[in-house]
Amino acid sequence: MQVLFGGTFDPVHDGHVAMVDQLRVSFPSAAIHVIPNNRPPHRNSEVSATHRLEMVHLAMGHIQGIEINKIEVERSGPSYTIDTLNILRKQFGNDESFVLVLGADTIRKMDMWYKPMTVPLLCNVCILNRAGERIGIPSVLSNMNEIVDGALLDNLPSGNLIRLQTPDLFVSSTLVRGLIARGAKQLPIPPNVADYIVKHDLYQDPE
Ligand code: ATP
Numbered sequence: 001m002q003v004l005f006g007g008t009f010d011p012v013h014d015g016h017v018a019m020v021d022q023l024r025v026s027f028p029s030a031a032i033h034v035i036p037n038n039r040p041p042h043r044n045s046e047v048s049a050t051h052r053l054e055m056v057h058l059a060m061g062h063i064q065g066i067e068i069n070k071i072e073v074e075r076s077g078p079s080y081t082i083d084t085l086n087i088l089r090k091q092f093g094n095d096e097s098f099v100l101v102l103g104a105d106t107i108r109k110m111d112m113w114y115k116p117m118t119v120p121l122l123c124n125v126c127i128l129n130r131a132g133e134r135i136g137i138p139s140v141l142s143n144m145n146e147i148v149d150g151a152l153l154d155n156l157p158s159g160n161l162i163r164l165q166t167p168d169l170f171v172s173s174t175l176v177r178g179l180i181a182r183g184a185k186q187l188p189i190p191p192n193v194a195d196y197i198v199k200h201d202l203y204q205d206p207e
Contacts, residue, residue, distance in 0.1 A: 001030035001097040001154050002088065004123070006072070006081065008173065009036045009052045010045045011197065012059040014188040015171040019128055022166050023101060024065055026150050030099070033069040034060055037079035042112060046177060047202050049073045058192045080114045085122040097157050098123035101164075104133035107141075116140040124153050124160045131168035137161070177203045 003023055009016060023032050036056050038049045045052065053073050060066050071087060072079040081100070088098065100123040102110075107127055110116050117140055119125065125144060127135055144161040147153070153160060171188040179187055180203040187194050197203060 001027060001099065002092060003027050003030045003032045003099045003101060003126070004035060004084075004088070005032060005101045006035040006037060006079075006084070008040045008043075008045050009056050010047060010173045011052065011176060011189060011193060011203070012056045013171050013173060013176050014190070015169040017059055017063075017190065018169055019101070019103075019166060020060060020063060020066060022128075022164065023126075024063070026164055027099065027153075029154065030065075031067055032065055033067050035069045035072055035084065037072045038075055039078045041078040041080055041114065042109065051196075051200060051202060055193045055196055058196055059190045082113070082115045082118050082122070085119070089122060095157055097153050097155065099126050099153055099162075100124065101126045101128060103128045104130040104135045107138060108133070108136060110138040110140055113140075120144050120159050123158050124156060124162065126150075127161070127163045128166045129163070129168070130166075131170045135163065181205060 005020060005023060020032060020034065034056060036049065036053050056068055061068060071084055102125060104127060119140060120143065125141060129135060141161060144159060146161045150162055153162065176187055176189055180197060
């Protein structure tokens, strides 16, 4: 089973690390790919993909069972999830179980994605609840088969939906960028990521 946790990680924060810890518990036999994007399709990132990737390495590189996957960073242009799934399908074959992990806020915007109808054909989807966000299933996922036992996904390559109960953590990259620009010293990010941000003078300008 390949669990795919993508994002902009601009910057990576304690919420991302907590989600990865939860994924390791919920999918103990899986390889967990953390996939920073090259360029988010529907927004700008504050800092380069190289910096974001490096910060993800600092935050999660030591965690067992995690692969920090450069598949999107190494591809130029906007990072469409469908393109990533197609490449990974070629790499792992059609029988491999894929679980695409998406937070409730990301799910909400799925109808605006590039070729979203293809998602259920290529992978299973795991929805993370997110503090302050209501979970609404978008129409593109409405025909997926909802299951409760994550272990079942081992033998199911695609087409199933699972909701994961995760702790409510009121942290986002937007919050972290705002705190840094205001000069806050206590940040909800790993200390080595905080050091990296200071060293490279990142996120100093208010958005
Ligand atoms: P931004 O504030 O810039 O939008 P973000 O905090 O949402 O950033 P992303 O890199 O966009 O961070 O998130 C990657 C994935 O992690 C998304 O699917 C997102 O929903 C999920 N995620 C991020 N923070 C949390 C959190 N605190 N709880 C649950 N899921 C989260």
